Amino acid sequence: MSELIAKTNIGQQAAGMVDTEHGRVRKELYSDPEIFEEEMDLVFNNNWIYIGHESEVPEAGSFKTAFVGRHPVIMSRDRKMNIHVLQNRCRHRGATVCEGRKGKTKAFTCPYHGWGYGLDGSLRALPKPEEYDGVFDKKDMPLESLRWESYQGMVFATFNKDIQPLEDFLGGAKKWIDLFMKQGGGYPLKVLGEHRFNFPGNWKIQLENTTDAYHFPIVHKSFVTSLDDATADIFDFLDGEGFVEDLGNGHSVMVMIPQLIDLEADLDQPIPERFNELAQALRDEGKTEDEVKKLVRAAHGTGFNLNLFPNVSCSMAFFRVLRPVSVDETEIQHVALGGEGAPAAFNQKRMRLHEHFQGPMGFGTPDDGEAWERVQKGSMAGTDGWILVNRGMTRLRTSEDGNPQGAVCSETGMRGAYYQYKKAMSTPSAVKSEEK
Amino acid sequence: MKSNTQLLAQVTEFIGYEADLLDHKGYQEWLTLWEEKGLYIVPTDLHETDYLGTLNLALDDAAMRRMRVARLENGESVSADSVGYTVRMMSRVRVLEATPELVTVRCAMTLNELRHGKLVTYPGNVEYQLVPAEDGFTIQQKVVKLLHAEGFLRTVSFIF
Numbered sequence: 001m002s003e004l005i006a007k008t009n010i011g012q013q014a015a016g017m018v019d020t021e022h023g024r025v026r027k028e029l030y031s032d033p034e035i036f037e038e039e040m041d042l043v044f045n046n047n048w049i050y051i052g053h054e055s056e057v058p059e060a061g062s063f064k065t066a067f068v069g070r071h072p073v074i075m076s077r078d079r080k081m082n083i084h085v086l087q088n089r090c091r092h093r094g095a096t097v098c099e100g101r102k103g104k105t106k107a108f109t110c111p112y113h114g115w116g117y118g119l120d121g122s123l124r125a126l127p128k129p130e131e132y133d134g135v136f137d138k139k140d141m142p143l144e145s146l147r148w149e150s151y152q153g154m155v156f157a158t159f160n161k162d163i164q165p166l167e168d169f170l171g172g173a174k175k176w177i178d179l180f181m182k183q184g185g186g187y188p189l190k191v192l193g194e195h196r197f198n199f200p201g202n203w204k205i206q207l208e209n210t211t212d213a214y215h216f217p218i219v220h221k222s223f224v225t226s227l228d229d230a231t232a233d234i235f236d237f238l239d240g241e242g243f244v245e246d247l248g249n250g251h252s253v254m255v256m257i258p259q260l261i262d263l264e265a266d267l268d269q270p271i272p273e274r275f276n277e278l279a280q281a282l283r284d285e286g287k288t289e290d291e292v293k294k295l296v297r298a299a300h301g302t303g304f305n306l307n308l309f310p311n312v313s314c315s316m317a318f319f320r321v322l323r324p325v326s327v328d329e330t331e332i333q334h335v336a337l338g339g340e341g342a343p344a345a346f347n348q349k350r351m352r353l354h355e356h357f358q359g360p361m362g363f364g365t366p367d368d369g370e371a372w373e374r375v376q377k378g379s380m381a382g383t384d385g386w387i388l389v390n391r392g393m394t395r396l397r398t399s400e401d402g403n404p405q406g407a408v409c410s411e412t413g414m415r416g417a418y419y420q421y422k423k424a425m426s427t428p429s430a431v432k433s434e435e436k
Numbered sequence: 437m438k439s440n441t442q443l444l445a446q447v448t449e450f451i452g453y454e455a456d457l458l459d460h461k462g463y464q465e466w467l468t469l470w471e472e473k474g475l476y477i478v479p480t481d482l483h484e485t486d487y488l489g490t491l492n493l494a495l496d497d498a499a500m501r502r503m504r505v506a507r508l509e510n511g512e513s514v515s516a517d518s519v520g521y522t523v524r525m526m527s528r529v530r531v532l533e534a535t536p537e538l539v540t541v542r543c544a545m546t547l548n549e550l551r552h553g554k555l556v557t558y559p560g561n562v563e564y565q566l567v568p569a570e571d572g573f574t575i576q577q578k579v580v581k582l583l584h585a586e587g588f589l590r591t592v593s594f595i596f
Contacts, residue, residue: 192490192491197589198589199590222506222513222516225512354491360589360591361591366515366516366592367515369515369591371514373552
């Protein structure tokens with residue numbers, strides 16, 4: 001009983017470390033292993049967690065592996081083209097039944113004793129079944145499934161069967177997801193590949209970063225230097241008309257380049273010089289000038305980062321997915337996007353732009369990684385200390401959608417995420433009894 | 437197995453020379469080793485050969501190589517400034533194919549980086565397409581196939 005009380009207290013204690021009045025959080029939120037354990041339940045078991053895009057399982061038999069918090073899961077597509085999200089654990093003795101990032105298969109077979117599961121998770125066959133006569137029925141032993149829902153092809157899963165519908169949770173973010181999806185250039189958005197890297201720091205450091213424009217000209221100076229002058233001007237956005245808006249439920253949008261909010265607007269703009277080669281390749285393929293302009297504008301990606309609590313961001317031109325590994329280690333995927341059936345030149349340009357900034361060898365990510373590593377190290381200094389997320393908190397206005405909105409370099413989005421974190425950490429677990 | 441020991445010695449010397457330049461940050465000289473149309477590639481998918489049609493960790497043409505070097509040298513990158521030296525071993529050099537115009541070579545690489553006091557190791561296979569020149573070779577293509585390319589890497593602020 002005393003242990004139960006202590007565990008409840010950890011969530012409450014962590015919630016108490018978010019000081020909403022002053023816009024600051026205790027530095028222990030980055031480094032306390034007990035708080036991390038509680039986050040895995042209260043944040044990651046109990047909420048909608050992004051696991052992948054429907055285009056990653058394009059055909060019957062396609063699968064990809066992913067994680068919900070620390071739980072390995074499989075996203076599969078069965079012969080009737082239905083998607084399933086399954087725990088990657090054999091019901092017999094617990095081995096994973098699926099390895100590798102993605103692929104195609106007819107079944108998931110446990111390597112240990114050969115139990116075979118269908119793409120929908122049902123237990124189809126096992127060697128020497130007669131020894132289970134009267135013990136259990138095969139139909140009662142499928143791979144355990146998770147509740148999942150999707151919006152615009154983005155698939156989220158959860159262990160919390162009583163959670164609100166995904167669309168209600170996304171709420172004000174849906175409008176921005178719709179805008180984000182326009183970068184297929186008239187073609188359905190498709191995952192083209194992904195970069196994977198890790199950093200020795202807490203997952204919330206990454207959560208904050210996607211809504212942090214303040215760091216851009218400092219940390220990414222070397223990236224901006226590598227751009228042509230016209231493009232470098234676009235990335236000089238701190239004094240521009242951009243903003244950060246708290247969309248509720250921990251979600252926020254940071255608009256850095258307002259002229260790239262709607263990629264289907266302003267199509268009569270001249271084609272920037274750096275896209276001349278792409279434009280010519282599209283013309284050579286027989287695309288009309290209108291199509292060329294639409295594709296070139298889509299190739300830019302959007303001018304905003306949409307941060308969805310707690311683990312995914314629609315970040316300008318790609319999905320950023322984070323996975324907490326331990327209190328001081330986080331894995332990150334930078335998922336490159338293009339158009340399904342779009343011209344090869346368009347998708348290739350999108351991948352080259354992704355390679356330029358993103359991933360462990362891009363011109364941007366290594367400098368982010370360095371800053372985050374230093375945050376984790378520095379946060380260990382002192383026995384008492386705060387992380388400040390109060391920038392711009394007295395200069396808020398109300399957006400046209402009725403949300404709090406601050407300057408592009410304000411920390412409005414971080415505060416929104418931490419308010420949601422505080423709420424999650426002070427809400428009793430709906431899945432704890434099943435999980436522990 | 438027929439072996440051309442002179443060619444093997446020449447390519448081994450060249451690969452060692454390139455590795456030494458990279459470990460000692462002789463990046464400007466490294467840029468001169470390349471054919472203008474050469475490609476420096478670090479794939480994410482070890483089975484893929486259509487590098488242009490897939491996402492790579494790096495796919496650098498001449499312009500991107502120059503920008504990558506500028507980023508490492510101009511003092512603006514906080515991660516590049518915090519990298520100490522790397523030490524790489526290139527070995528198991530094998531000539532896969534040789535014509536007077538092009539030599540295809542595969543070798544093993546183990547690169548060690550000291551990063552914030554911790555040793556990080558990158559094993560991989562490296563495949564070169566080398567164009568014989570008067571005093572050695574120029575690089576037409578270098579593909580670095582990291583053993584954990586499909587897994588989660590640490591961020592990289594040096595050149596493989």
